[in-house]
Amino acid sequence: MRILACLKQVPEKDSRYKIDDTATGIREEDLVFETNESDVYALEEALRLKEKLGGEVVVLSLGEERVLKTIKSGLAMGADSALHLTDPAFRGSDAFVIATSIARAISDQNFDVIFTGVQSEDMAFAQTGTILAQLLGWSHATIVMEVNVSEDGKNARVKRELESNLFEVVEIPLPAVLTIQSGINQPRYATLKGIMQAKKKGIRTLSAQDLGLKNSQLGSMGSVVDHQKMFFPEKKKKTVILEGTPEEAARTLMERLHKERCFSRWPSAERNSLCLARFWF
Amino acid sequence: MPEETLALVKGGSFLIQETSPEDVFTPEDFTEEHRMIAQTAQQFMENEVLPRIEEMENKEEGINEDLLRKAAEIGLVSAAIPEQYGGAGLDQISTTIVSEKTGLYGSFATTFGAHAGIGTLPIIYFGTEQQKAKYLPRLATAEWIAAYALTEAESGSDALAAKTTAVLSPDGKHYILNGTKMWITNAGFAQVFITFAKVDGEKFSCFIVERNFPGASTGAEEHKMGIRGSSTRTLILENAEVPVENVLGEIGRGHLIAFNILNFGRFKLGASAVSGIKYVTNEAIRYARERHQFGKAIIDFGAIQHKLAEMAVRIFCAESMVYRTVGMIDTAMRSIDQSSPLATTEILKAIEEYAVECSIIKVANSEILDFIVDEAVQIYGGYGYSQDYPVERCYRDARINRIFEGTNEINRLLITGMLLKRAMKGQLPLTAAARNVLNEILSFPSLEEEQNDLLSGERRILTNCKKTLLLAAGVAVQKHRDSISDQQEVLSLLSDLVIAIFAMESMLLRVLKGIARYGASKLEIQIKAVQICVHSALPEVENKAKQILAAVSEGDELRTQLAALRRFTKNTPLNLISLRQAIAQKLKEEGKYFLS
Numbered sequence: 001m002r003i004l005a006c007l008k009q010v011p012e013k014d015s016r017y018k019i020d021d022t023a024t025g026i027r028e029e030d031l032v033f034e035t036n037e038s039d040v041y042a043l044e045e046a047l048r049l050k051e052k053l054g055g056e057v058v059v060l061s062l063g064e065e066r067v068l069k070t071i072k073s074g075l076a077m078g079a080d081s082a083l084h085l086t087d088p089a090f091r092g093s094d095a096f097v098i099a100t101s102i103a104r105a106i107s108d109q110n111f112d113v114i115f116t117g118v119q120s121e122d123m124a125f126a127q128t129g130t131i132l133a134q135l136l137g138w139s140h141a142t143i144v145m146e147v148n149v150s151e152d153g154k155n156a157r158v159k160r161e162l163e164s165n166l167f168e169v170v171e172i173p174l175p176a177v178l179t180i181q182s183g184i185n186q187p188r189y190a191t192l193k194g195i196m197q198a199k200k201k202g203i204r205t206l207s208a209q210d211l212g213l214k215n216s217q218l219g220s221m222g223s224v225v226d227h228q229k230m231f232f233p234e235k236k237k238k239t240v241i242l243e244g245t246p247e248e249a250a251r252t253l254m255e256r257l258h259k260e261r262c263f264s265r266w267p268s269a270e271r272n273s274l275c276l277a278r279f280w281f
Numbered sequence: 282m283p284e285e286t287l288a289l290v291k292g293g294s295f296l297i298q299e300t301s302p303e304d305v306f307t308p309e310d311f312t313e314e315h316r317m318i319a320q321t322a323q324q325f326m327e328n329e330v331l332p333r334i335e336e337m338e339n340k341e342e343g344i345n346e347d348l349l350r351k352a353a354e355i356g357l358v359s360a361a362i363p364e365q366y367g368g369a370g371l372d373q374i375s376t377t378i379v380s381e382k383t384g385l386y387g388s389f390a391t392t393f394g395a396h397a398g399i400g401t402l403p404i405i406y407f408g409t410e411q412q413k414a415k416y417l418p419r420l421a422t423a424e425w426i427a428a429y430a431l432t433e434a435e436s437g438s439d440a441l442a443a444k445t446t447a448v449l450s451p452d453g454k455h456y457i458l459n460g461t462k463m464w465i466t467n468a469g470f471a472q473v474f475i476t477f478a479k480v481d482g483e484k485f486s487c488f489i490v491e492r493n494f495p496g497a498s499t500g501a502e503e504h505k506m507g508i509r510g511s512s513t514r515t516l517i518l519e520n521a522e523v524p525v526e527n528v529l530g531e532i533g534r535g536h537l538i539a540f541n542i543l544n545f546g547r548f549k550l551g552a553s554a555v556s557g558i559k560y561v562t563n564e565a566i567r568y569a570r571e572r573h574q575f576g577k578a579i580i581d582f583g584a585i586q587h588k589l590a591e592m593a594v595r596i597f598c599a600e601s602m603v604y605r606t607v608g609m610i611d612t613a614m615r616s617i618d619q620s621s622p623l624a625t626t627e628i629l630k631a632i633e634e635y636a637v638e639c640s641i642i643k644v645a646n647s648e649i650l651d652f653i654v655d656e657a658v659q660i661y662g663g664y665g666y667s668q669d670y671p672v673e674r675c676y677r678d679a680r681i682n683r684i685f686e687g688t689n690e691i692n693r694l695l696i697t698g699m700l701l702k703r704a705m706k707g708q709l710p711l712t713a714a715a716r717n718v719l720n721e722i723l724s725f726p727s728l729e730e731e732q733n734d735l736l737s738g739e740r741r742i743l744t745n746c747k748k749t750l751l752l753a754a755g756v757a758v759q760k761h762r763d764s765i766s767d768q769q770e771v772l773s774l775l776s777d778l779v780i781a782i783f784a785m786e787s788m789l790l791r792v793l794k795g796i797a798r799y800g801a802s803k804l805e806i807q808i809k810a811v812q813i814c815v816h817s818a819l820p821e822v823e824n825k826a827k828q829i830l831a832a833v834s835e836g837d838e839l840r841t842q843l844a845a846l847r848r849f850t851k852n853t854p855l856n857l858i859s860l861r862q863a864i865a866q867k868l869k870e871e872g873k874y875f876l877s
Contacts, residue, residue, distance in 0.1 A: 014872070016870070016871070068313075069313065069316075072313055072317065073317060073320070076317055189321050189324060189325060189355045190317055190320070190321050191321070191354070191355045191356045192318060192321065192355065192356030192357065192359075192360055192369040192371065192375070193356050193369055194356075195314050195317045195318055195321065196314065196369065196371070198314075198317075199314065
């Protein structure tokens with residue numbers, strides 16, 4: 001089996017974000033990056049499939065030099081080789097452009113299965129895997145909880161997560177793209193030996209030109225999503241201290257709650273604007 | 282594994298020569314592999330060890346072994362074991378990173394250090410081919426767990442006064458060992474004990490004793506103040522039969538193993554303190570941000586900011602010393618041809634070369650650890666005294682570090698003792714340097730040109746602190762000559778000066794190296810940290826030097842020396858309060874220690 005695992009590098013979970021000067025993106029300078037969480041589960045699934053049926057796992061990441069850290073950690077976990085798609089023209093690309101670039105990069109590589117995470121933690125579009133399948137003309141399954149590939153490597157039975165604690169099991173023909181939900185397995189550690197061996201594994205670098213893509217097909221020009229503005233949600237909550245004796249304060253509180261229609265059946269916009277009242281006894 | 286080659290430096294030479302920032306190793310010099318090793322070790326601690334603290338503190342059996350085996354699967358246990366014996370055969374920097382990370386939980390750090398460090402290293406460095414082939418693969422997988430058994434009831438610091446005896450059996454096949462070893466970490470489950478006994482009652486020698494050798498047994502678990510998740514028992518040897526092939530090293534040369542391995546142990550102890558202090562400080566920052574009093578978060582009060590800033594400065598300092606030293610050790614080890622028959626001797630020399638630095642790190646970092654856990658408890662207030670919060674355990678766990686691996690008192694005496702010995706043997710030109718300083722104080726003070734470069738003031742203070750040390754040491758040695766080793770108070774005070782100098786310089790060089798690489802604007806907080814460290818150390822150095830001079834000189838001589846001291850320690854104080862506030866403000870914003 002030839003298995004591809006796509007890894008995206010995203011800012012660390014507890015990062016403090018700052019909006020950039022264009023007000024359409026995040027300032028990257030002070031951020032520390034890590035591999036997107038669900039992509040790590042996707043890679044683990046890829047490695048388990050290789051252990052079961054044999055073959056090769058390739059990791060792919062798109063981005064500037066810093067994503068080499070993500071690629072190397074994938075290699076240290078056990079992937080055999082890597083593809084690094086990198087070009088300044090990729091900056092500002094949406095899921096469509098990224099999926100297009102990946103599809104071009106692997107068009108002649110005969111992969112049987114592609115694993116991606118269900119979505120990235122930074123943009124959370126959950127589109128790259130789906131668009132990639134469409135561009136390749138392959139089957140796909142999203143929010144995958146369990147993967148069972150047939151011994152002959154022709155089909156996969158996958159369990160998908162639906163709403164309201166419901167699941168469905170579907171059988172799809174390979175090649176296919178599977179987007180993996182977080183938490184479905186226990187990703188292995190990059191062992192110390194794995195880390196040292198990763199140094200010797202091959203990383204193939206591909207530029208936009210190598211992929212036959214023009215600048216007009218890349219970045220914001222090639223994107224179908226137009227980022228107009230990025231901003232922090234406005235804080236509408238405010239604290240109100242009700243004065244007076246406890247009885248007076250309780251009375252005022254009830255009046256306010258009625259006035260703000262907090263007891264109406266349906267939530268109102270005002271209801272969100274009222275936060276906990278604090279009493280000073 | 283570092284990408285740049287560092288210059289080989291002599292141990293202790295930092296006292297008499299200027300080191301260039303490019304010649305020190307810093308955490309910023311980690312390779313991608315080092316960073317990945319750090320990440321793996323950190324993940325292991327967070328995912329596998331920290332969730333089991335309660336079970337371990339309650340002494341539930343089997344967990345330590347289980348965790349060591351899991352750590353072995355990842356390769357953490359065997360990082361130092363050569364590849365041909367099933368290890369990863371990694372450099373000193375990688376194994377130090379692993380040691381640092383295990384410090385997240387004091388009990389596990391102790392268990393891990395006793396096995397992978399002082400329990401395994403003697404076989405790596407002193408074992409015969411047969412001993413290595415038998416033991417190392419099993420220790421690499423933690424199928425067998427190791428322990429190091431040196432201390433006895435009546436010989437702690439005075440290790441060579443051990444009473445355990447070894448007598449060759451009449452058939453010449455075994456040594457019969459008799460004695461009891463105390464405070465043996467991992468004794469509850471270790472299969473392999475590196476222990477020491479006197480052959481024929483006089484030749485101090487090292488032996489590998491297996492748990493199931495006839496006559497070997499362990500006592501009951503000790504009830505300890507801290508590190509309760511680790512196993513500590515006695516090792517009882519009652520006519521224990523140890524095959525002659527289990528003599529480690531040479532008969533009568535056991536002290537070489539005991540002391541050299543302790544150098545490693547001391548260094549690794551200092552390294553593991555680093556993640557402990559980061560953890561505790563992060564807990565304290567989080568608490569100080571959440572805890573409100575008088576209508577605001579306590580992190581917004583100056584008294585708490587003072588504490589948090591001091592904690593952060595000390596973490597940066599502890600870490601700088603550890604990685605500077607491992608850089609020196611790694612460079613020395615790298616220059617040894619491992620295939621040469623003299624490799625072991627060379628390795629021993631390399632370890633011994635940095636024995637002063639290892640002792641400095643042991644003393645400094647165990648005291649920084651104690652300072653930080655104490656302040657963390659204080660920030661938590663009443664809650665810090667409750668077992669419901671982790672700082673209570675950290676406070677108890679920290680205390681042992683000033684005691685084991687040689688008490689801090691013994692290590693202080695060793696620091697000065699080793700330096701003076703090297704000076705007398707002509708290995709380190711301390712005497713000439715001290716003479717220069719003594720000559721300088723008798724001459725007319727030269728007008729120093731004021732430099733206004735970044736951190737030039739701190740560099741000047743550092744140079745003057747070195748002169749202060751040489752002055753005090755020179756005067757003390759002149760006065761006491763051969764009996765200087767009896768002057769424990771003077772030696773300990775001198776040691777404090779040596780530690781302060783190493784601490785200041787390690788931080789300063791790290792920041793200067795960082796400035797050259799990333800620019801000063803990226804290191805604003807680290808620069809402030811160095812300023813706080815250096816400007817706080819100076820009055821301490823002055824005070825201790827004064828105590829030494831007053832103890833060894835009098836009259837006009839003392840007055841001249843005090844005048845020189847005043848010249849060396851003259852300084853316009855900085856506004857340390859505002860520097861601390863700036864650091865604390867950033868700690869509040871980041872919500873965690875962020876200087877490295």
